[in-house]
Amino acid sequence: MKNNAPFIDCSEFILRLPRESDIEDRLKIGRSVEFVKMCGGSISDFRPFKESDMRGWYKRICESPCEWVIEKNGHCIGIARLTVLNDNTAVYSIGIFDDTLYGKGNGTKVTLAVLDYAFNTLLLDSVSLKVAEFNKRGIRCYEKCGFKQVGIGHDAFVADGVAYSDIIMKVQKSEYQELVQNNLTGS
Numbered sequence: 620m621k622n623n624a625p626f627i628d629c630s631e632f633i634l635r636l637p638r639e640s641d642i643e644d645r646l647k648i649g650r651s652v653e654f655v656k657m658c659g660g661s662i663s664d665f666r667p668f669k670e671s672d673m674r675g676w677y678k679r680i681c682e683s684p685c686e687w688v689i690e691k692n693g694h695c696i697g698i699a700r701l702t703v704l705n706d707n708t709a710v711y712s713i714g715i716f717d718d719t720l721y722g723k724g725n726g727t728k729v730t731l732a733v734l735d736y737a738f739n740t741l742l743l744d745s746v747s748l749k750v751a752e753f754n755k756r757g758i759r760c761y762e763k764c765g766f767k768q769v770g771i772g773h774d775a776f777v778a779d780g781v782a783y784s785d786i787i788m789k790v791q792k793s794e795y796q797e798l799v800q801n802n803l804t805g806s
Contacts, residue, residue: 624685624701625740629732632725634687634699637680641688642673644695651718663779689715689729696720699729701737701746709737711748726760734764735799738792745792749775749785758786765790765798 627634650668680686680698689697697715704710711733713726737743749772750757772785 620682620684622681622683622686624683624687625736627687627732627736629728631728632689632691632696634729634732635690637677637686637688637695639677641680641695642670642677645673645676645716646670648696648716651716653718653721654714654716687733689713689725691720691725696725697729699733701733703741703743707742707744709741709743709746711737711746722756726757727763730760730764734790734795738795743792745789747787747789749787751776752784752786758788761788765795767794 622636624634624636626636646668650666680688683700685703686698686700688695689699696717697713699713700711702710702712711730713729713733715721715725715729734746737746746766747769748761748766750761752771766788767790768786769789770787772787774782775785776783
């Protein structure tokens, strides 16, 4: 399969297809304990990335049907993925690798750009996602983008011997359009 994600220019950052230099950027950023935990990974066996890890990561993105590299200031800082389903809906995920960029609105801007593509280009009906219950910053980001909690995946994953739940969130096209309209009119 080939990645067909379109180029999206959002002035402060771009969403683009992967390129081999992303491997080097990802290795320079390294592995963040916070990022690993937010993704449901275990930090008890935390280790730095090897180049072979990043080559596998790069290959997976190249073969994903719709996955972007998030580029800021000429460097890969993360990824965003939209998995389109047969029922005219999609599942969204985002990961910003550089924890010095957390809490600065980057996730919100990327998410809004992907939702714009999902609803105004692909004409999808809704987009859903899962977020770890303890990822309060992520939950706030998604709420700003119009997502609402629709369920809980109890004991969805175990990290370092502790069971955590996923918050399941969803935004309908009409809710997103209302959010955009209210932001444009200042309501």
